[in-house]
Amino acid sequence: MRLEPVANPTLLRTVGLPALALFGTVVAASLLAMIAGAQPFSVLGLIVKGAFGSKFAALETLNRATPLIFTGLAVAVAFRAQLWNIGAEAQLYVGAVVTVVLGTGALAWPAFALLPTIAVAAMLAGAVVLLVPTFLKTRFGVDEVVTTLLLNFVVLLWVSMLLEGALKDPMGLGWPKSARLIAEARLPRMVEGLRLHWGLGLALISALVVWVIQRRTTLGYEMRAVGLNKEAARFAGIPVNTVLIKTALLSGGLAALAGFSEVAGLKGSLTLDISPGFGYTGIIVAMLALLNPLGVVVAALFVAGIFVGADSMSRAAGVPTYLADIMLALALLMMVLAIMLTKFRVRRD
Amino acid sequence: MTKTDEAQVVLRLSSITKRFGKLTANDAISFDLAKGEVIALLGENGAGKTTLMNILFGHYTADEGEVEVFGQRLPPSQPKAALQAGVGMVHQHFTLADNMTVLENIVLGTEPLWRMGFGRSAARRRILALVEDYGLRVDPDATVGSLTVGERQRVEILKALYRDARILILDEPTAVLTPQETEDLFATMRKAVAHGLSVIFISHKLHEVTAISSRVVVLRHGKLVAEARTADLDRHQLAQMMVGAEVPPPAVREAAPGEVLVALEGVSTPDRGAAPGLKSANMALRGGQIIGMAGVSGNGQAALADLIGGLIAPASGRLRLKDGVPSDWSPRAALAAGIARIPEDRHKTGTIADFDLTENAVLELYAKPPFSRRGWMDWGAARDFTQKVIERYDVRCPGAETRIRLLSGGNMQKLILGRVLETAPDVVLANQPVRGLDIGALTYVHEQLLAARDRGAAVLLISEDLDEITALSDVIHVISEGRLSPAFGRGELTTAELGVWMAGHGFEGETHAA
Structure with a gap:
């Protein structure tokens, strides 16, 4: 058997195969639900209902999707330029730390000045976190997959240290938890009376901005060129390393906004479990979206829906919530396979 | 037999x-x-x-x-x-x-x-x-x-x-x-x-x-x-x-050589693996001439092309341009100096396969007006430019939004030709410009190179095909293990004599067996 490139993939290939991948995921998940002793289709129905079936469920899904849009964008932007940022988790936490440092009374400014300041500071901090591995890559050829991945653990331990020390809430009864943000540092609700903060609005705007950057700006063109063919880009005079560094700034900043949005919008304070792996899940989101920034929004809703829906399904059908993780893993694997099969066909010799 | x-x-x-x-x-x-x-x-x-x-x-x-x-x-x-x-x-x-x-x-x-x-x-x-x-x-x-x-x-x-x-x-x-x-x-x-x-x-x-x-x-x-x-x-x-057989003298009219646009003065570059770098190479590219670089593949042609194309700088010796020795040598500096580059590998280096024709056409020009202003791309201007290249250089394609990987090698090369020649360059670096092309595209590329010469440009033609070199070149150098032979005029050496130089004889003062 060998793989043969497909010169001009048909629409059926480019759209049909990813759709088939999602369908395959659903079938496989149904089988697993059956093994767990539940009615397969009722489980899927319960997941959908649990994710989008009520106002409460939909709001929960949207809240869960918000950080995933940010981390998904961060990964999509970086991967587009073939900068393999596996460290969105670290950048998210650094963004959250900056939000807490500036938002718990250090700056006593009105909200309209304070919130943008915190957001920009968080983005800068996240950018710096990704800048280090990127610099090591462009300068010394160090593999950024390894460095960004390992930095996740470094940053998480550092945050843990801060929460036990400098950032520990004196009124927190000894829990590793930061003080609460002042009211001016909280993201307001998007609609009065709904549990939905402006983090979502910021995420949607970010997706649009990233899309515009990629399609309309010189930097976006450079990023795509570097990602598709570094050698040709260098030959044509595109400053490859500078482009990678700019990409890192954007990617790290977007991931940090996830931390800002979670602390300032949802939680109001920082704990060590503020992200249940949003940085890693962002990779799945970006891959499912085929690295398209607008697709990231849809993919984040899909992934968040599965998580939220699986929680409620689990209560109703007695199937473990791990089904959600398995579904996502399957979706990712099938999608990667589908992407490959849109570009190659399998030939038997 | x-x-x-x-x-x-x-x-x-x-x-x-x-x-x-x-x-x-x-x-x-x-x-x-x-x-x-x-x-x-x-x-x-x-x-x-x-x-x-x-x-x-x-x-x-x-x-x-x-x-x-x-x-x-x-x-x-x-x-x-x-x-x-x-x-x-x-x-x-x-x-x-x-x-x-x-x-x-x-x-x-x-x-x-x-x-x-x-x-x-x-x-x-x-x-x-x-x-x-x-x-x-x-x-x-x-x-x-x-x-x-x-x-x-x-x-x-x-x-x-x-x-x-x-x-x-x-x-x-x-x-x-x-x-x-x-x-x-x-x-x-x-x-x-x-x-x-x-x-x-x-x-x-x-x-x-x-x-x-x-x-x-x-x-x-x-x-x-x-x-x-x-x-x-x-x-x-x-x-x-x-x-191959001796080719009849080509029907190319003599051109008066112009001023020296690029000169190598004792330039050496590092070896890369098995591929030799240049060894104190001396050469002058004059306007109005096609300078043929004959040689067996892997004898330093890549280093020469990279040097003139701005990808590497001399390790020793000097690269002199019309306006003096450049302080910083990069692809952009080469482009700014009016050097147009047709790379050896049009699939890997010359184009980005998954970019469309427009995105490929502006690959070297995108950073400047009219294609880019204050960080924003003007895709309208880029499409107009591409359309012009497609028409003038006879690129056969379904349209400017076609991904370039779908084009034949000849049409891909025509787009690259158009991209570099539309800027009316002083120097054209053509590295294996007709490799893998059919006879029609090959002739077209040669005509364009001759036209660039007649316009007053210096054309450096690097090729392993000796027939191509002898047919087009006003001046021929032979490259062997990174060394450059002296310049030979049109018809000065027979094909067989060039073959002996290509095999590495005649360098370093050794009299060539002519």
Whole structure:
């Protein structure tokens, strides 16, 4: 058997195969639900209902999707330029730390000045976190997959240290938890009376901005060129390393906004479990979206829906919530396979 | 043609044909190899030598024709079958594991892994016997990573002999050897022949061919153009056979040379792996001239092209432009200096396969108005430019939004031509500009290069095709192992004389054998 490139993939290939991948995921998940002793289709129905079936469920899904849009964008932007940022988790936490440092009374400014300041500071901090591995890559050829991945653990331990020390809430009864943000540092609700903060609005705007950057700006063109063919880009005079560094700034900043949005919008304070792996899940989101920034929004809703829906399904059908993780893993694997099969066909010799 | 005694034939190739797209790499090639014979397979780069040997060894499947070894037809595309039939191949690029010993490398793949411990002492005895018989001096317990290139090659040969190869194929074995090591290799080859083995020796170095082979088979443009006993030929005849018949003087009118636009003054660049860098190269590119750079592939052309294209800077010596020596040398600096570049590999370097024609057309120009202003792309302007290139340079395509990977090589090259020539450059660097193109596209590219010359540009034409060089060039240099020959005027040297320079003779004050 060998793989043969497909010169001009048909629409059926480019759209049909990813759709088939999602369908395959659903079938496989149904089988697993059956093994767990539940009615397969009722489980899927319960997941959908649990994710989008009520106002409460939909709001929960949207809240869960918000950080995933940010981390998904961060990964999509970086991967587009073939900068393999596996460290969105670290950048998210650094963004959250900056939000807490500036938002718990250090700056006593009105909200309209304070919130943008915190957001920009968080983005800068996240950018710096990704800048280090990127610099090591462009300068010394160090593999950024390894460095960004390992930095996740470094940053998480550092945050843990801060929460036990400098950032520990004196009124927190000894829990590793930061003080609460002042009211001016909280993201307001998007609609009065709904549990939905402006983090979502910021995420949607970010997706649009990233899309515009990629399609309309010189930097976006450079990023795509570097990602598709570094050698040709260098030959044509595109400053490859500078482009990678700019990409890192954007990617790290977007991931940090996830931390800002979670602390300032949802939680109001920082704990060590503020992200249940949003940085890693962002990779799945970006891959499912085929690295398209607008697709990231849809993919984040899909992934968040599965998580939220699986929680409620689990209560109703007695199937473990791990089904959600398995579904996502399957979706990712099938999608990667589908992407490959849109570009190659399998030939038997 | 020499008829080989039927009983002595160990290998027979019968009308082997292999096509890659439009390119016919091997066109109905047939020849026999007899027991105890060294055949030299001679030809310029791209003549189809390596393709032919890869078919013989089962790496490629021939479109037509068949391979017989000791009277048995080899099943296509099964390297294992070729190995079992007694064919051993030593590739240009070695296939050894650096972190293992010589012995382990030789045994690797021949013995089941779980029996390695048992077979070790027997294997060592056999290897030492082979080392003795064939004069392949190498320590079986040395780690391959610590060996010189020559020693590694001996390990490769030992590997083939250990597998009882009766036919040895050596693909340009001397390319990586010093003259001393080459002598040792020839001694080994003579011993192998004495042991009744047969050897196919691939080369483009004429003096080696005359030194070692009993017969020569010459390939040109995928065709077998000559087959003769080596003793019946002299080096000049070989050169002529290799590079083709003398071409009639081209109908190109003389052009008055202009001022020097780019000059190399004793420029050296570092070697890159097996590819040599430039060695104190001197050259002047004058306006209104096509400067042909003849030479066998891998003799420093890549370094020369990278230097003038802005990808590398001189390690020593100076690159002088019209306005002096540039302080910072980069692709952008080269573009700003009016140097247009047609890269050797249009698929990998010249274009981005998944970009459309528009995105590819502005690849070198995107950062400046009208295509980009204050960080924003003006895709309208880019499309207009692309449309203009498509029309003026006759790029056949469904439209400007087509991904460029769907275009034929010729149309891709026309887009690159348009992209670089539309800026009316002072200097055109054309590195293998017609490689793999059909005759129509080839002629078109040549016309455009001549037009650029007539407009007053200096055109540096780097090519392995000597016919192309002699037909177009006003001035010819030969490049060999990074050294540049002096400039020869149009018609000053015959093709055969150029072939001798290409083979590396005449440099360093040595008078060339003209």
